[in-house]
Amino acid sequence: MADITRRNAGPSALGSRNCDDPRINYKEVAYLAKFLTPQANIYSRKRTGFCSQCQRELKQAIKRARHMGLMPFVA
Amino acid sequence: MKLYEGMFLLDNQAVRENWDKAKASVTDALAKHGAKVLTARHWEERKLAYPIKGRNRGTYLLCFFECPGESLNQMRRDFELDERVLRYLFVRAEALPQGELEKSQAEGSAEFALPTPPVDERISAERAVFGEFADRPVVDRARAAAPVADGGDAAEGEEESVEAPAVGEGV
Numbered sequence: 001m002a003d004i005t006r007r008n009a010g011p012s013a014l015g016s017r018n019c020d021d022p023r024i025n026y027k028e029v030a031y032l033a034k035f036l037t038p039q040a041n042i043y044s045r046k047r048t049g050f051c052s053q054c055q056r057e058l059k060q061a062i063k064r065a066r067h068m069g070l071m072p073f074v075a
Numbered sequence: 076m077k078l079y080e081g082m083f084l085l086d087n088q089a090v091r092e093n094w095d096k097a098k099a100s101v102t103d104a105l106a107k108h109g110a111k112v113l114t115a116r117h118w119e120e121r122k123l124a125y126p127i128k129g130r131n132r133g134t135y136l137l138c139f140f141e142c143p144g145e146s147l148n149q150m151r152r153d154f155e156l157d158e159r160v161l162r163y164l165f166v167r168a169e170a171l172p173q174g175e176l177e178k179s180q181a182e183g184s185a186e187f188a189l190p191t192p193p194v195d196e197r198i199s200a201e202r203a204v205f206g207e208f209a210d211r212p213v214v215d216r217a218r219a220a221a222p223v224a225d226g227g228d229a230a231e232g233e234e235e236s237v238e239a240p241a242v243g244e245g246v
Contacts, residue, residue: 026164027118064166066124068082069124069161070124071124073125
């Protein structure tokens, strides 16, 4: 049971971060790319482990990067 | 007056011709609507994640400028019409990032040389617009018509002489 919970939560490495991380910015393409699935979907909050505010900023940053042609909509 | 960050995706063709001119076209458009451009610099030249207006590569220009919020929409209209600007993005900035001013000023110095953007290999802009028709041989009608007119006089004379007896035989 514990294993299933862990699997659902995803790798905790993505989750440990501080909320002032300046890397959540549309210009940090290499960092943002870590939060995309192979098909370029944005990972859910469950998977990223972000707080709601951070997840919203992440979403905004990825969408800005997509608009500028820095990141794919689909891959 | 609020501080904004502007990112512009410029057509590599315009950059290849003259970077300073391409940059000026953006900063002039900003200044036209009452913006005070603090910095403007070459951010990156890179392959795009997906083709935009038939281009697979583009050059990014990063600007920081102060302007009244109302003029942003007028700027947007200008950049929509400018064919050199493929995409643009305005974001509110809290403060000018550290080192941004220095990087921008370094571009103005004499030793700054922008590497020529590499050639866009995958598909041409024509191909994106015309699809398979771009692969067909180009027929320039003006040029194709000229030789016919030149040689036509001589050829017509011959044809007439050949045709005349043929008509006579028929009659």
